[in-house]
Amino acid sequence: MVGYDPKADVRSNSKLEVAVAGSVSGFVTRALISPLDVIKIRFQLQVERLCRTDPNAKYYGILQACKQIFQEEGLAAFWKGHIPAQFLSIGYGAVQFLAFEQLTEVVHKAHRLNAHEYSIHFLCGGLSACAATLTVHPVDVLRTRFAAQGEPKVYKTLRDAVSTMYRTEGPLVFYKGLTPTMIAIFPYAGLQFSCYRSLKHAYNWIFPADTNQTGTIKSLLCGCGAGVISKTCTYPLDLFKKRLQVGGFEHARSAFGQVRNYTGLLDCTKQVMQHEGTRGFFKGLSPSLLKAAFSTGFMFFWYEFFCNLFYCIRRDDS
Numbered sequence: 090m091v092g093y094d095p096k097a098d099v100r101s102n103s104k105l106e107v108a109v110a111g112s113v114s115g116f117v118t119r120a121l122i123s124p125l126d127v128i129k130i131r132f133q134l135q136v137e138r139l140c141r142t143d144p145n146a147k148y149y150g151i152l153q154a155c156k157q158i159f160q161e162e163g164l165a166a167f168w169k170g171h172i173p174a175q176f177l178s179i180g181y182g183a184v185q186f187l188a189f190e191q192l193t194e195v196v197h198k199a200h201r202l203n204a205h206e207y208s209i210h211f212l213c214g215g216l217s218a219c220a221a222t223l224t225v226h227p228v229d230v231l232r233t234r235f236a237a238q239g240e241p242k243v244y245k246t247l248r249d250a251v252s253t254m255y256r257t258e259g260p261l262v263f264y265k266g267l268t269p270t271m272i273a274i275f276p277y278a279g280l281q282f283s284c285y286r287s288l289k290h291a292y293n294w295i296f297p298a299d300t301n302q303t304g305t306i307k308s309l310l311c312g313c314g315a316g317v318i319s320k321t322c323t324y325p326l327d328l329f330k331k332r333l334q335v336g337g338f339e340h341a342r343s344a345f346g347q348v349r350n351y352t353g354l355l356d357c358t359k360q361v362m363q364h365e366g367t368r369g370f371f372k373g374l375s376p377s378l379l380k381a382a383f384s385t386g387f388m389f390f391w392y393e394f395f396c397n398l399f400y401c402i403r404r405d406d407s
Contacts, residue, residue: 091186091285091389092193092210102396107190108183110395115182118387119174124167125380126174128154130233132373133331136349136365139372151376170235172247177228181221186392188217189282207283214282215275222274227263229270230254233334266333269354273326280319281385288314308390316385317378324377325370329357 102110128151132139137146141153148154158166192213222229231250234243244250254262288311296307320327333351349364351357361369 106399108187111182111186112179114391115178119178122384125376129373129376133328170232173228173231177225180225184221184224185217188220210286211279211283215279218274218278266330269326269329273323277319277323281315284315284318308393309386312386312389313382316381320381
């Protein structure tokens with residue numbers, strides 16, 4: 090069960106177990122969905138239309154992008170930036186789930202509200218994601234830089250990237266794109282947790298015989314649905330974040346087509362609207378939805394799985 094539940098004995102997981110479950114969930118999920126993340130980022134950063142008829146478009150479809158990336162950069166390209174991405178996922182997962190469990194418990198004890206109310210899950214999910222984002226955002230910037238660079242590589246290693254970025258762009262470079270990230274992450278994560286709760290409630294209503302099962306296909310399916318809903322509602326802000334995170338990195342983007350400079354969130358929004366139209370706000374939506382479905386599904390599935398595993402191990406030892 091995700092969220093504080095005073096009636097469920099499985100919620101007796103310690104804070105350490107919750108953090109570890111969140112970290113391992115993030116680790117496994119990231120390893121599985123990394124190729125979709127790389128394709129999504131490439132689509133988001135491409136100024137040209139994602140259309141076969143545009144002669145200047147480097148990428149125009151998921152399968153075509155997979156084939157071209159593989160031919161030009163090899164299989165390892167689908168895991169570009171994987172090391173910083175794993176640091177991101179492990180840290181984010183631990184902070185987000187630990188904060189969520191603590192917030193739902195605080196709300197329940199302080200106000201005697203049902204910790205499983207959808208509005209409570211939305212609020213606590215959004216706040217926990219904001220806390221996690223502030224913690225790991227510098228790693229997200231590094232991950233985006235690695236995934237966005239072509240050949241020859243600008244950054245050879247993670248250490249090289251950190252030192253070069255700090256030296257040439259200053260310490261604030263590690264928080265580029267933070268504004269749209271924080272604006273987007275609260276409703277995105279809030280919808281993830283509240284929709285997950287709502288979809289599980291609907292699943293239990295449709296399949297009442299499966300109500301007491303945990304860590305099964307129910308978690309995966311409901312997580313996938315929650316991921317698609319939340320990502321669709323907040324996608325444009327994710328695109329703006331990626332565009333802003335590669336600011337000052339234009340020389341490494343020349344191999345992929347046009348590059349543009351943005352002075353901030355409003356300028357980025359204005360330029361995308363002027364040059365790419367409203368469809369430009371949803372570039373890369375297809376791989377992003379696939380990624381959101383699998384990543385959210387796996388995230389909740391593995392989190393509940395490991396929480397239940399830790400509980401069973403401790404129960405058998407006692």
